[in-house]
Amino acid sequence: MSGVSYTQALDRAIAIALHLEATGDLHQSLDVAFSRSPHPQARAAATGLAYTLAARWGVVDRILEEVQGEKLSASTSLLRAALRVGATEVLWSQKHPVEVSKALGKALKGKTSHRILPRIRWVLKKVANFSWPRPRNFLEHAFWTYFFPADLAQKLKDLYGESGALHFMAFVNHEKPPTTIRANRARTTPDKLGQKLAEKGIPTRPSPLVEDFLILETTHPVMRLEEFQQGLFTIQDSASGLAVARLLEKGQPQAILDACAAPGRKTGYLRELAPKTTLVAGDTKASRLLKAKKELGRLGHQAHLIVMDATAPPFKRESFTHILVDAPCSGSGTLWSHPERRWFRKGEDLETLSQTQKAILFALFPLLKHGGRLLYATCSLWREESEEVIQALLETHPQARLLSQERLAPHTHGTTGFYLAIIERGRGTESRK
Ligand SMILES: C[S@@+](CC[C@H](N)C(=O)[O-])C[C@H]1O[C@@H](n2cnc3c(N)ncnc32)[C@H](O)[C@@H]1O
Known part of the structure; x- marks a missing residue:
């Protein structure tokens, strides 16, 4: 890479590190940093660097604090960002600290006093000589x-x-998380779509989990393809698709409720698997429902979209044969594609989340017809949000029968971490709640 694009890469990586520290959201930080489009090589390098740093954030900070003998909070946010980026380059790209310091100096030109440059060089030299502790447990x-x-x-x-x-x-x-796409049954088949993409030099293979899904063999910005604009496919994790397939694999759907639906990825697949059935998709957030509307429109699908609170749903008892509860959760199952979530886990209060999940599930269960199926899903790894929520339903609702539950995870299934439970409403005594 030329000196200019390396400087550009560090400049963008610093912007990402600054935004990530403030928001805890890597994907959003990348979007913001790349709104001014840098050189493609610089963009690729900054992205790689940002992922490396995001996964190692706490380790980088520990090393920087040890070599400086002071808390990172003693530095300005810009200096912290530059040191984090520089340390990542020195430790994991094996770059020489002087070379990195020089490039950081150029990237920071005009943004801060040049007096911080000797400090950066001094710190990065110490980082290069850091002796890694031998792990004992x-x-x-x-x-x-x-x-x-x-x-x-x-x-x-x-x-x-x-x-x-x-x-x-x-x-x-x-392992790199794969990009997985769902062929839109209403407009194509996985075979035809796979063939079209192959002709464009984008090889795919069928997902072993769900029949309509294809896994991309290489990285490609597929959202820019005309096939995407034409609504032939959508980008979706296959574990997320499996939730829908499991819900509909038994029973004749007559009325489906997708209770926490936005931004509508599962709603789209529900529509594809049950094209003629009444489909209601609700969410508390109107802005997120608008995204669902746009996504469904692109795919040529329709559903009744409503703003609703699933803890107090506006429907009569026994209104639906099938209910999908894709509950709000900690998102711990997405650690693979969101490496920063190891270190930034704001809002992951499992106690509160679990109470909300139970409130949603308990309020929705009575909407199920006798013999109907409810699928409860979270993209969480934790039992507090999965087995324990289902257990609470079973203990308080005698008509709830657990038909199956499964866990998917990156290292066992090659997917986002997901929990799926299928509940049937039997004909036993009335619910106690
Ligand atoms: C995991 S996301 C759903 C993803 C969506 N099913 C999909 O596949 O695209 C959880 C959703 O639940 C919504 N939500 C949170 N609390 C809710 C509530 N009380 N009632 C309805 N929706 C709620 C959030 O706004 C969020 O959009």
Whole structure:
């Protein structure tokens, strides 16, 4: 890469690091940083650097604090961002600290006093000589080898056992999450779509999980393809598609409720699998429902979209044969594609989330007809948001019968982490709640 594009890459990486620190959202930070379109090479380099930094954020900060002997909060936000970017380059791109400091100097020109440059050079030289601690136990291993904070590593260990947790961490570090697309049955078939994409040099393979899904063999900005504009496909994780397929695999759907529907990815698939059935898609957020409307429009689908609170749904009892509850959750299942979520987990109060999930589920269950099916899904790994929520329903609603539950995860299924449970409404005694 030329010197100019390396400087541009560092400039954009600093912008991403600044935004990420403020928002905790890597994808949004990338969008903001690339709204001014840099050189493609610089963009690719800054993106790679940002992902590396986002996954290692807490480790980078620990090293920077150790070598400086002071908290990072003592530095300005711009200096913190530049040091994080520089340390990532020195530690994981094996770049020389002087070379990185010079390029950072150019990237920061006009944005801060040139007096900070000797400081950056001094810190990065120390980072290059940092002696990595030898991990003595699981949590130290998780931190220094796999870049996972202790509380998260402990939760993974509780869930998968020690070797399962290490497998999870190694997997998400080394494997790239695939892009998966769903062929729109109303307009094409997976075979025809796969063929069209292959002709454009975009090889795909069928998803082993759901029949309408294709996995891209290489990275490609597929949203720019005319086939996307024509609504022949949508981008969706296959575990998310499996939730819909599982819900509809039994029973004759007559009326379907998608209760937490926005931005409508599952609504679209519900429509494709049950083209003639009444389909109501609700969400509390009107702005997110607008996105669902746009997405459904692109695919040529229709559904009744309503702003509603699923804890107090505006429907009579026994209105639906099928209900999809894609509950709001911590999103811990998305750690693979959102590496920053290891370190930024604002709003992940599992107690509150679990109460909301139970309130939603308890309010929706009575809307199910006898013999009807409800699918409860979260993109969470944690039991508090999955098995424990379902257990609470079973304990309080004698008519609720658990037909199946399954967990999907990156290291076991190659997908986002998902929990899926299918509940049937039997004919037993009335619900106690
Ligand atoms: C996991 S997302 C749904 C994703 C969507 N099903 C899809 O596949 O595109 C959860 C959604 O639940 C909505 N939500 C949160 N609390 C809700 C409530 N009380 N009632 C209805 N929707 C709610 C959020 O606004 C969010 O859009």
